[in-house]
Amino acid sequence: MSELDRRRFLNRAVLGGATVVGATALGSVAPEAAFAAIQPDGEKLELDPSKPDPDFAEGRITGISGSLLLVTGSDGALHRIQLTGGTSIWKLRPTTIESAEVGDGLYARGVRMGDGTLAADAVWLNIVNLTVHISSIGKDVIHFDHHGSRLVGHVVPGTTAAVYNDTPAISDLSLLKVGVHVQVIGAWRPDTNEVDLATVYAAA
Amino acid sequence: MIGWFAALQPLLVGAVLLWAGAFKLLARRAPALARRSALSTLVGKDRAAVAFRAVGSAELAVGAVLLAPPALAVEAVVATGLCIALLGYLGYARVVAPESSCGCLSAKHTPVRWRSFARTGVLAAASALAVAGAQWWLPAVDARPGPAVVVLAAEALVVLALSPDLDSYWLVPLRRLRVRLSHPLAGSAGFEIPVASSVQQLLRSPAFQAAGPWVRSDLLDFWDEAEWRVLSYTARYGGRLATAVFAVPRLRYEPDAVRAVLVDEADHSVLWEFAPAPAPVPTG
Numbered sequence: 001m002s003e004l005d006r007r008r009f010l011n012r013a014v015l016g017g018a019t020v021v022g023a024t025a026l027g028s029v030a031p032e033a034a035f036a037a038i039q040p041d042g043e044k045l046e047l048d049p050s051k052p053d054p055d056f057a058e059g060r061i062t063g064i065s066g067s068l069l070l071v072t073g074s075d076g077a078l079h080r081i082q083l084t085g086g087t088s089i090w091k092l093r094p095t096t097i098e099s100a101e102v103g104d105g106l107y108a109r110g111v112r113m114g115d116g117t118l119a120a121d122a123v124w125l126n127i128v129n130l131t132v133h134i135s136s137i138g139k140d141v142i143h144f145d146h147h148g149s150r151l152v153g154h155v156v157p158g159t160t161a162a163v164y165n166d167t168p169a170i171s172d173l174s175l176l177k178v179g180v181h182v183q184v185i186g187a188w189r190p191d192t193n194e195v196d197l198a199t200v201y202a203a204a
Numbered sequence: 205m206i207g208w209f210a211a212l213q214p215l216l217v218g219a220v221l222l223w224a225g226a227f228k229l230l231a232r233r234a235p236a237l238a239r240r241s242a243l244s245t246l247v248g249k250d251r252a253a254v255a256f257r258a259v260g261s262a263e264l265a266v267g268a269v270l271l272a273p274p275a276l277a278v279e280a281v282v283a284t285g286l287c288i289a290l291l292g293y294l295g296y297a298r299v300v301a302p303e304s305s306c307g308c309l310s311a312k313h314t315p316v317r318w319r320s321f322a323r324t325g326v327l328a329a330a331s332a333l334a335v336a337g338a339q340w341w342l343p344a345v346d347a348r349p350g351p352a353v354v355v356l357a358a359e360a361l362v363v364l365a366l367s368p369d370l371d372s373y374w375l376v377p378l379r380r381l382r383v384r385l386s387h388p389l390a391g392s393a394g395f396e397i398p399v400a401s402s403v404q405q406l407l408r409s410p411a412f413q414a415a416g417p418w419v420r421s422d423l424l425d426f427w428d429e430a431e432w433r434v435l436s437y438t439a440r441y442g443g444r445l446a447t448a449v450f451a452v453p454r455l456r457y458e459p460d461a462v463r464a465v466l467v468d469e470a471d472h473s474v475l476w477e478f479a480p481a482p483a484p485v486p487t488g
Contacts, residue, residue: 010436011429013465013474014449086438086445086469088421093399121420121438136379139388147303148315155389161398168457169401172393178383179376199400 054112057081060190061104061125067097068117071106080117081108091125092187092196093159100125103190126188128195134178142176142197144184152194153184160197164204175204207338212352213330214270215341216359217283220327221267224309228260233311241307242297242316256307262286273340280334287328294320310369323366330359399426402433402452409462411450411478415439418466419448428454441476445469 057079063070069081083089083097087110091099100123107127110120132144132151144151161169162176176182182202186195228234238256239249247255266286269279297304297316305313306320314320338344345352364370383389403423406412412419421438424447428434432451439448451463464478 007425007427007434009472010447010449010467011434013467014434014451014463015429015432086421086424086447088424088438090422094423094425122422124422137383137388140391142389148317155392157392158396159398160392161400163400163404168404169398171396171398173389174387174393176389178379179372 055110055118057106057108057118059106061100061102061106064100064102069100069106069108069123071108079108081106081110081123082113082117082119083123084119087120088122089125090123090127092156092198105188105190126190128184128186128188130184130186130195131181132184133181134176136178137176142173142200144182150193153186153197153200154194156196161199163199163201169199173200176200176202177204206336208344208347209355210333210335211275211337211339211341211344212355213334213337213341214275214280214283215345216356216363217287217327217331217334218267218270219360220309220363221263221270221283221286225260225262225264225267227309227311228256228307229264231311234260237305237307237311240305240313242293242301242304243307245301245304246293246296270334271341273342275334275337275340277335277337280331280337283331283334284328287324287331291321291324291328294324306369308369309367310372312369312372314369317368319366319368323363326359326362326366397433397454399423399433399435402426402435402454405457405459406435406450406452406462409450409452409459411462411464411480414478415448415450415464415466415476418446431455439466441466441468444475446475 057071057073059071059073059077059079061069062072067083069083071079071081073079087097089095089097089100091104104125105127107124108118108120109122110118113119130144130146130151132146134142135145135150136143140155140157142153142155144153155173158171160173161171162173163169164175180202182200184195184197184201185199186197188195231237234256235253238244238252241252241256243255243259244252263286266279266283270283294306294316297306298321303315306316308314308320308323364374418439418441419437420440424436424438426433426435429451431454433454435450435452437448437450439446446469447467449465449467453461461480462478463480464476465474466476467473468475
């Protein structure tokens with residue numbers, strides 16, 4: 001199925017009033033049942049608080065081989081991260097595996113396979129979450145003070161959004177003021193002090 | 205000429221020291237500020253407030269002596285020593301506690317950077333120059349008031365420009381004014397709804413709260429379909445791989461209207477569906 005066909009098909013499914021086939025067969029759809037569906041019968045969630053979460057990895061991409069990412073963690077651990085068509089990949093916006101590059105910072109969540117590979121459900125590339133002050137505003141660029149260090153935030157038209165006072169996000173950034181405190185979610189440009197801005201949270 | 209120029213310097217150095225000392229002794233938040241400054245790593249947290257006040261008293265005393273007649277070379281030597289000691293403190297702060305505040309001229313949290321060093325350097329140079337002063341500053345100003353005002357104003361501007369802790373008094377308002385005049389981000393205002401907005405709405409919807417436990421990935425794909433924005437996620441339902449598809453109202457904020465289905469990846473059958481309850485029909 002091509003991407004366009006797939007979108008058409010999913011459109012029909014969610015908007016066209018498709019017939020539900022499996023629901024009754026699979027039982028209740030209450031949230032409790034949904035949680036139960038994640039954990040098959042009898043299987044207990046075993047977490048050892050003294051060990052790192054096996055289903056999570058972070059680090060920087062040191063190699064890419066097809067859909068397999070080789071990642072060196074900040075603690076020196078080596079991870080192999082397998083991407084599939086069902087893996088969400090974020091790099092400033094939802095994107096595809098082609099946009100992953102060697103040197104990108106990475107967070108990945110998924111399921112650890114028997115051979116140690118992490119089958120990723122979700123991958124975030126270069127994502128940063130920063131609390132900063134706006135030190136100045138220029139044409140499509142916002143300069144930040146991050147605990148005394150300079151940081152350059154690039155406004156990406158069509159992608160950068162602002163959330164004012166916890167109201168729904170809008171694309172209008174013109175309510176941002178010099179000197180105020182904001183929280184920034186963005187994509188770091190590796191080995192620079194620059195980020196592309198995804199969402200800016202501010203009071204207005 | 206040098207003697208006249210040097211005679212003006214105690215006024216600049218004295219005024220800055222008076223400001224610094226008075227702020228340290230009078231600021232309401234002085235004890236808290238002392239704990240956040242590099243002084244607390246130097247002398248310990250408990251003694252930081254006392255040390256902060258002691259430094260302030262020393263600055264106040266030297267500043268007052270510099271401003272008061274007569275002008276003695278030894279005063280300038282003491283002021284130079286104080287500035288050099290301050291340079292040493294800044295170096296210590298930069299190395300040992302780079303994120304701590306300078307606590308120099310205002311309560312604003314300002315980590316030590318090159319501007320603080322440059323300001324202290326300028327003050328040290330001015331103090332050293334003052335040793336060569338021929339007379340007290342008041343007669344010196346009196347002798348050539350015009351040039352004296354120009355020289356002192358220029359020096360004061362240099363000190364102000366090199367004071368990151370005073371930026372909020374002049375630099376921030378100036379930059380705000382520039383933004384108000386030039387509107388550099390006005391181009392971002394449009395009618396386009398950012399996907400972040402749709403995701404926000406989705407996360408607050410009953411549909412997502414019901415389907416959330418099955419969702420395994422972050423946003424996989426999104427597209428617009430008439431008045432809807434469709435968002436897809438990877439999901440697992442029992443042991444089956446599925447795609448969770450959500451339709452979120454694109455142009456209005458109505459989380460209750462969000463629709464959802466769970467589509468089996470293997471045979472494309474719909475496993476589960478969430479249709480919002482129809483809005484109650486107004487009666488009467």
